[in-house]
Amino acid sequence: MPPLDLHMTTAPADLPEIPHLDVGDAGPMAIIEADPERFQSILASGLDHYGAAALRYGDALSRKWLMRNANPRLQEIEAFAARAERPGAYLLNLSYEWTCTTSTGADPSGTGNRMLRTLDWPLDGLGRHVVAAKMNGAAGPYENVTWPGFAGVVTAMAPGRFSAAINQPPMRRWSASCWLDWGINRIRLWRRRALPPVHLLRQVFETCANYAEARRVLAETPLSMPAFFTLSGMAPDEGCVVERDEDHAHVRAAPASVANHWIAGETPGRARGVDSRGRYASMETLRDSSGDDFLWVQPPILNATTRLAVIANAAASKLIVQGWEETGPATAVFSL
16 A cells, blocks of 8 residues: 555545534434445454454453443444444444544634544544534534444544544553553453443534533533543533543643643553644644635644544534545545
């Protein structure tokens, strides 16, 4: 595969469109029904990345954990697994191996607050198979940047309410061994009964009526594992980064950026992704001056694992998305 052109600023003209699906109240299973081939392609990518044995073992453990905790998304994920032709539906729904660079600040256009966001994950296919799904919740509709067969939310925009995204914190450090730390953190996760961050963020989009309510829920709800949430509201100064461990929060007001290291918190951890501090510094520099294009997606924010770039503004009902793969842009730019 050719290497990523880290200086690429424009995409080829013949790239595929990102599907925009209105699934209403039908939930994420309707995304699979609308595009079953895309669903199978993502599962195949997971099989290539993790291997069949790891997926089967991971599926078994993930399903057991979801069942023990009476997870509210279990039935959906069980339906995904029943529809799949290969293992992976359970494990991929609980995978938390992506890294991201995100910011919130006043939109330079003068309307509302804007979120800029990239998602990095070495899983091939996430960029070219991304979809935008309009989904309904008790608090109103929201636009979910997602994939067929995924029950959580990692990036979304609710017109007239807020936009939000998740970043992954460093892996908590307990010892001199990375593998021992990984095992200790998995044991701690196994013992937790709280929601995974991606399920909490979906709950927020479905039930929170405004920025203030979303901020409170993201800061106060117990989690099964640490997470960074970026929340962008309606007013230019209505935004924050919520740095979370399982039971406590540090909230930084906008303008603010986050990558994959703690800024307000002091939890010892192992770095994740490509140059987290460099990505953070670049986003801090570019956040307030970039336009509604993806010229800000440049190294080190752009790297070989970048799979998504997103611009969101709930006050302007704005959502701009592009999928990326290792070789560069993988989709045309989607825009609401």
